[in-house]
Amino acid sequence: MSRIQKKFEALKAQGKTALIPYITAGDPNPNATVSLMHLLVSKGADMIELGVPFSDPMADGPVIQKAVERALKHNVSLDDVLEYVRVFREQDEHTPVILMGYLNPIEAEGYEAFSAAAQSVGVDAVLTVDMPPEESMGYLEALQGAGLDRVYLVSPTTPESRLAAVNEKGSGFVYYVSLKGVTGSSELNAGDVAEQVNRLRGRLSLPIGIGFGIRNGEAAFEMAQLGDAVIVGSALVSLIEANAHEDLYEVELALGKKMTEFRAAIDRADAQ
Amino acid sequence: MTVDFSKFPNEHGHFGPYGGIFAPETLMAALEQLNQEYQSLKNDSAFLSELSDDLRDYVGRPTPLYYAQRWSESLGGAKIYLKREDLNHTGAHKVNNTIGQALLAKRLGKTRIIAETGAGQHGVASATVAARLGLECVVYMGADDVVRQAPNVARMKMLGAKVVAVESGTRTLKDALNEAMRDWVTNVDDTFYIIGTVAGPHPYPAMVRDFQAVIGREARQQVLEKEGKLPDALIACVGGGSNAIGLFHEFLPDEGVAIYGVEAAGHGLETGQHAAPLCAGTPGVLHGNRTYLMQDKNGQIIGTHSISAGLDYPGVGPEHAWLKDIGRANYVAIDDEEALQGFRDLTKYEGIIPALETSHAIAYATKLAPTMDKDQVIIVNLSGRGDKDMNTIAQIEGFEF
Ligand SMILES: Cc1ncc(COP(=O)(O)O)c(C=O)c1O
Numbered sequence: 001m002s003r004i005q006k007k008f009e010a011l012k013a014q015g016k017t018a019l020i021p022y023i024t025a026g027d028p029n030p031n032a033t034v035s036l037m038h039l040l041v042s043k044g045a046d047m048i049e050l051g052v053p054f055s056d057p058m059a060d061g062p063v064i065q066k067a068v069e070r071a072l073k074h075n076v077s078l079d080d081v082l083e084y085v086r087v088f089r090e091q092d093e094h095t096p097v098i099l100m101g102y103l104n105p106i107e108a109e110g111y112e113a114f115s116a117a118a119q120s121v122g123v124d125a126v127l128t129v130d131m132p133p134e135e136s137m138g139y140l141e142a143l144q145g146a147g148l149d150r151v152y153l154v155s156p157t158t159p160e161s162r163l164a165a166v167n168e169k170g171s172g173f174v175y176y177v178s179l180k181g182v183t184g185s186s187e188l189n190a191g192d193v194a195e196q197v198n199r200l201r202g203r204l205s206l207p208i209g210i211g212f213g214i215r216n217g218e219a220a221f222e223m224a225q226l227g228d229a230v231i232v233g234s235a236l237v238s239l240i241e242a243n244a245h246e247d248l249y250e251v252e253l254a255l256g257k258k259m260t261e262f263r264a265a266i267d268r269a270d271a272q
Numbered sequence: 273m274t275v276d277f278s279k280f281p282n283e284h285g286h287f288g289p290y291g292g293i294f295a296p297e298t299l300m301a302a303l304e305q306l307n308q309e310y311q312s313l314k315n316d317s318a319f320l321s322e323l324s325d326d327l328r329d330y331v332g333r334p335t336p337l338y339y340a341q342r343w344s345e346s347l348g349g350a351k352i353y354l355k356r357e358d359l360n361h362t363g364a365h366k367v368n369n370t371i372g373q374a375l376l377a378k379r380l381g382k383t384r385i386i387a388e389t390g391a392g393q394h395g396v397a398s399a400t401v402a403a404r405l406g407l408e409c410v411v412y413m414g415a416d417d418v419v420r421q422a423p424n425v426a427r428m429k430m431l432g433a434k435v436v437a438v439e440s441g442t443r444t445l446k447d448a449l450n451e452a453m454r455d456w457v458t459n460v461d462d463t464f465y466i467i468g469t470v471a472g473p474h475p476y477p478a479m480v481r482d483f484q485a486v487i488g489r490e491a492r493q494q495v496l497e498k499e500g501k502l503p504d505a506l507i508a509c510v511g512g513g514s515n516a517i518g519l520f521h522e523f524l525p526d527e528g529v530a531i532y533g534v535e536a537a538g539h540g541l542e543t544g545q546h547a548a549p550l551c552a553g554t555p556g557v558l559h560g561n562r563t564y565l566m567q568d569k570n571g572q573i574i575g576t577h578s579i580s581a582g583l584d585y586p587g588v589g590p591e592h593a594w595l596k597d598i599g600r601a602n603y604v605a606i607d608d609e610e611a612l613q614g615f616r617d618l619t620k621y622e623g624i625i626p627a628l629e630t631s632h633a634i635a636y637a638t639k640l641a642p643t644m645d646k647d648q649v650i651i652v653n654l655s656g657r658g659d660k661d662m663n664t665i666a667q668i669e670g671f672e673f
Contacts, residue, residue, distance in 0.1 A: 053572075103557045134293060153296070177297060180460055
């Protein structure tokens with residue numbers, strides 16, 4: 001059983017919804033990432049989604065675009081991201097880590113070599129925004145061979161006909177993109193999401209994480225009632241941008257406060 | 273070599289290892305719908321006759337195949353013919369494609385058109401068809417290109433389009449494409465994305481090629497009429513590769529026809545400051561397809577340089593990547609200085625002012641023609657006219673504009 005599967009089962013037994021924060025690796029600088037990961041865990045993260053910087057993040061809004069630019073100023077590479085995970089794992093064996101990014105850095109490294117390296121440092125899953133199940137030949141087998149989970153996106157526009165492939169090829173969980181738009185968009189409609197998640201429940205056996213557009217406790221509270229996991233990204237990353245100074249203190253303070261808001265909202269939903 | 277070129281791409285949009293659909297999930301359904309609509313319309317006689325009526329009456333096709341006698345004689349080699357895409361309405365080949373995609377947009381009931389543009393020719397061609405159909409139009413353009421192609425920005429605005437200057441990344445064509453994709457993801461229900469070249473996810477590379485292939489179909493017939501034989505060589509500049517594949521495609525099965533795609537060598541291939549992924553790049557995935565890219569060892573896309581905004585792109589259409597690998601086409605590069613000389617030559621000998629993109633193809637012809645016999649024939653795709661480049665030229669030549 002994968003670390004992600006175990007985590008979902010343990011949470012389910014307690015009647016809890018997972019909180020999965022996203023940060024971009026190397027933002028605001030390469031030294032920050034491992035300590036920010038530990039901070040997120042201490043503030044209630046059940047898993048961590050770590051963004052791999054790519055020069056052309058075509059599915060990301062301005063907040064994450066700028067985070068990626070900050071990381072790329074330091075030339076943060078896929079190898080560097082794997083190194084952060086390795087160091088993180090020295091102190092945390094339990095929190096699943098999901099890499100989220102675009103295909104080209106993985107292509108450059110080679111599917112097999114990347115999968116082996118990711119597995120060896122303790123990565124649990126990979127989500128590649130521009131790699132749909134249809135193109136996954138070779139990629140899928142490489143990740144699977146290394147025991148890594150394959151997380152696929154499902155969106156409000158995903159037709160029924162494609163859900164079977166996601167269910168069959170995906171593992172760990174399914175990432176439901178809660179709105180039509182890029183990361184950081186703001187028009188989340190709980191009613192629409194509820195309808196869509198109900199549609200998915202009948203088709204997918206995997207846990208469902210909900211992300212995109214969850215900016216505050218209120219939205220997290222609503223989404224926790226629908227999904228198995230709540231994924232928050234731009235709301236945290238914008239705090240990194242606003243507070244990035246010489247030392248990390250203010251970033252940690254701001255992130256910690258926001259994480260506490262999300263965690264409390266989700267716990268409140270779970271307690272109902 | 274017996275490749276059946278009409279069988280490519282396959283149903284998944286693959287040209288050998290290239291092409292495909294590497295798109296965010298939110299767009300997958302829209303791409304599938306577009307593909308189905310296009311596959312059913314491309315053999316539909318009513319659609320095809322509407323398209324050819326528009327190309328004749330609105331665009332002004334067929335464009336002439338013109339024998340550039342004085343220029344050819346100055347080079348002392350092959351006879352050079354120019355396929356006059358500069359004479360199309362709006363001044364470049366781009367409109368062949370926007371006319372076709374606009375008809376599709378109409379059939380799909382979309383009310384809003386978006387486009388990316390580098391040189392501004394595709395933006396102008398998109399704004400033009402949007403005006404004609406009464407559709408809203410938004411054009412994304414790198415902030416640097418907005419400055420260097422100012423006349424086209426003015427034209428787009430006059431035609432009623434909103435031009436968005438894209439400040440992210442390298443502020444050129446690739447960033448405009450990223451921003452257009454983001455718009456499409458957000459507004460996929462009512463918006464049709466008219467991609468301006470043979471790049472992007474399937475079906476765009478095949479669809480844009482099919483709309484541009486009219487260039488080669490006409491040229492083949494015209495050269496047979498004028499010369500009684502097929503040409504010995506074809507030359508076209510390659511940005512994303514739409515004017516090039518438009519000329520080449522009809523001739524792919526003709527093994528005796530040598531094919532040259534000309535990329536931008538910028539400051540020189542050895543400097544790294546260029547836009548020549550086929551000559552100096554490696555395969556990867558960008559903007560929805562697998563193709564040759566300008567990238568570093570970590571898979572990050574690197575900045576490009578070309579004097580011409582329309583060639584200033586780190587990728588290239590996947591069909592060109594495949595034609596390179598199977599050896600059917602040759603890809604060469606021409607630097608900024610050589611392109612400028614090509615621009616001056618054609619203006620001086622023929623009274624035709626070419627676009628800076630096109631000038632790369634002209635410059636390569638000045639190298640190739642003298643190596644060939646006088647009874648041999650080259651067709652150069654004159655993809656666009658140079659009015660839009662007057663600012664750049666004025667600065668370089670030191671006159672007031
Ligand atoms: C006149 C002209 N030629 C060529 C190009 C390059 O595009 P493509 O390679 O798709 O023909 C452009 C693009 O803006 C252009 O305006």
